[in-house]
């Protein structure tokens with residue numbers, strides 16, 4: 001079997017988006033599953049949309065996810081270089097002119113205005129899918145063409161779409177797909193500025209880079225016949241195509257980069273303290289399903305398990321709750337030191353820790369290791385320990401606060417207050433409160449918790465009181 005070579009071909013228009021990241025991931029998993037190569041190619045021909053640093057950002061966030069391209073602009077294989085389309089312009093010119101010589105393409109001198117006028121006229125006469133009117137192919141004399149050429153008139157190169165041709169291919173995900181050439185107008189291969197269009201450049205690149213399989217978003221399905229057309233004209237075989245399902249939001253709408261309800265860029269997840277391994281795992285389930293119920297897989301397990309046969313063609317919903325759940329599973333599996341390294345920077349940024357002891361900080365962080373879903377969440381989870389006043393959180397807390405038993409446990413706590421304030425000594429005091437009042441269970445524990453923290457539920461009581469601190473707890477108990 002020839003070596004599998006797949007590519008991820010982003011335009012450097014910004015940070016790595018969830019849809020692109022998923023495309024990269026599936027190409028990568030496929031390549032690694034079959035011990036092939038994963039290539040990063042930069043499709044930078046849309047000059048207006050390129051952003052400075054876009055390519056670096058793509059590489060950076062692929063790296064963050066643990067996806068290292070075997071070949072890329074910064075790690076080129078001389079056999080296939082260069083890896084940026086704007087550095088391959090000569091190659092596209094060469095093949096476009098070859099197509100002209102073969103009679104499959106021609107120069108078109110029509111101006112934008114002429115084209116617009118004609119498309120408008122077609123629309124007026126009821127044509128919905130307007131096509132180029134082939135003026136430069138059929139309705140200009142040889143003399144006229146020669147004088148346009150002699151005057152160095154700018155031109156595009158258009159492909160002469162064959163008549164009555166059918167493009168049938170076996171999509172790896174969708175099965176048989178077919179398109180007819182009559183639905184495709186003579187499209188532009190090379191624009192007047194010498195830059196190729198996507199559909200032309202992608203063929204030249206995939207062929208000359210020996211790409212064997214292409215996994216890409218389903219929005220490219222209708223581009224595929226245009227690409228197959230060029231492969232046929234140049235007498236080349238073509239890769240196997242697989243068009244992946246859409247990613248939709250909870251309202252079943254296609255994710256749009258403008259939709260603010262879902263964070264869509266890897267950079268945003270990194271900033272919030274999501275783990276790249278969890279992101280990798282989560283995205284692998286966006287349009288692919290493993291065998292069996294288990295959904296937590298390491299990088300290596302996913303490479304091993306991945307199969308193009310289990311890619312889905314129905315839309316895949318991006319569920320932020322599921323991402324949180326998966327991320328929490330990875331956090332729980334971390335050592336305490338790893339967890340601390342993840343969350344401490346978020347706490348340091350949000351709170352003033354200068355007066356807190358190392359023991360206090362460790363107790364706090366430890367308390368939320370199992371519950372925390374992502375780094376930044378630690379700030380919200382622990383906020384009550386940084387407040388200076390205790391506020392009753394809701395009606396239930398107010399009810400509990402008013403109980404006589406709550407009064408009793410609060411007074412008993414003060415009467416038995418520890419001489420040094422540690423988790424152990426607080427625990428002993430709680431035991432003494434239990435003995436002296438004869439109260440236990442909810443009246444004891446919930447009563448003390450509500451008085452000290454204002455909350456009805458929370459983590460381990462002794463740790464909670466210890467963290468709230470002696471001064472605030474005793475003050476609150478006295479105040480009841």
Ligand code: GLU
Pocket residue numbers: 009010011043202215216220
């Ligand atoms: N630059 C194209 C995109 O980002 C690549 C499409 C393809 O994989 O052929 O959508």
